[in-house]
Amino acid sequence: MEIGIIAEEYSDLDVLHELTAKIVDVRRFSFGRKFIAHGCGKLRKKCRVWAEILIKKGCRHLIVLHDLDNNSQDELRTFLNRSVADLNFSGYIILIPKHEIEAWLLVDANALKKVFGMSKMPSVPSSPELILEPKEKLEEIVRKYSGKQYFNSIHNRIIANRLEIRLLKRKCLSFADYPSFINRIFS
């Protein structure tokens, strides 16, 4: 099934693809129809236009992915909702990782251990959404426990591929609705 995606970066798309493949068979969906904004202002500005184009291209479902960063949760959600709500999608979801998508990658110590070949189980925050700069936090953990350099554009996908979705659902409210959204589409 073609799901239209609007995201800020390619690596966000990578993460979402890996996570989605944990919920539904990877052969049943494709993320080929997408718009990558390379910045948050651009995403806000273009969200509606891009969503319209995705409909024209035949997408019946839409995912909008935008890091919370320093924005206000309510304001951002309302804004993005308003941009796409009246368009003719069968279903859409607005995902706002708090504060960045890397928070989602901090949920599973075991996944990090495996991906980076750590000798010890790393200690990860119990509430990753409270971390203001999860990218930096992840970098710090990776350096501390493996001595390696973390690269978001390379490692995000690999970590997402390994992590336990159950932990993600429990620890990150910003992700909690996503599995049921995907299940609904494919039921």
Next chain:
Amino acid sequence: MFIKKMQFKNYKSCLDTTFKLDPNLSVLIGPNSSGKTNVLTAMLLLHKLLQERHFPQEEADDQYTVQCKIKVWFDLNGKEIIFSAGLNTYVAEENRDVIVSSKQRWYLKDITGDSKWITVPLWVLLEMKSRSGLQIRWPIHFLRRSKKTTEADVKIFNKAFGPLSYVAEYISGMKYYSASQFTNPSRCPISFEIEVGRKRSRGSGRSPMRFLSDLYNQSKDKDKSKYNDYFEVIGPSGMRLVDDIIFKEITTSSTEVSVRSGGKIHKRKLKKILVVPKFKIDKHKLSPNQLSEGTFKTIALLFYLMTEIGSILLIEEPEVCIHHGLLSSIIELIKSYSRGKQIIVSTHSDFVLDKVNVESVYKVTKKANEGTKVSHLTKSMTKKELAALRHYLNNEGNLGEYWRQGALDTSYGNWNNSRRV
């Protein structure tokens, strides 16, 4: 440690150029010929001063040399170390800078408490690292040889010895990557020979040949971790540039004959390995000269980025020959590295600008009578300009298009009088 501020006088288009640098990432933008490359090559003069021996010389010998000045403010854990050098230089073939003589001085008040300039050339600092035992005595011997050096200078130097060797180490880790170094893979040899027991094969500078032998040597290193980390990034689990790198090795031997005076013949058996590198892509095994330009350039750039321990990296136009998807990963990589070392990038790409923090951007401009000027983008804006830019970035679009649309061109009232930024 990082370089917080620099000043160049009378170096190429840098007639009188002073600017601050970001401890992490600084991105230079500006029109062709504004002096971005000159700023980077001026920084490389520091590296040259460290590597080559120059003795202070009072006067330049002829009209061919140009006198220029460099001043650098280093930050060592919040303490300032100032380096100042007067150089006599000329430009040789391939636009290479040659330093004929230099006078190099240090101001170390934050370290020693003395407000006095002392004369110590950078190469002396490097030398003392390689001469264990003599470490401290040797440069002092050098200092004493200079007639103007007093006992007080020697005392200051003694106190500052540790911090100065940090500075020397920092400069020796300076690396420069230009867009053209690795483009045109067809120039690349398809095999190379190395002598057993010798680390490096022939091949100079950053030629494609040198890259291949460096890559080979790294893959043979006892400590596999660096090579593995590198391959993880470029290989199938990372950027998917290549599926595998294979080195076929053929051992050959030959005899080297040399004749000594008196007719005595000296023979030496040489064992050599012919190395044939192959890059596996989509089931094809390709020689290096068959790789695409962007692939070749990226695997070379990332190799040096990831395996060399550099303290400060100067990267020219990383966007050349690179598809935006890959470029996006490369910029993210550069950003990650810049949290651990100082990186300076020059670029013409609005896409690169989209990916970096606006606080990292510096504008480079040039006017005939003033020469090259470097200014921090947001700090040189008025409050209103800055507010407008922030609004744009939060609600309307990205920095790159703001730039492309001409909106960053605010430094001059009439753009006809100056080139557009």
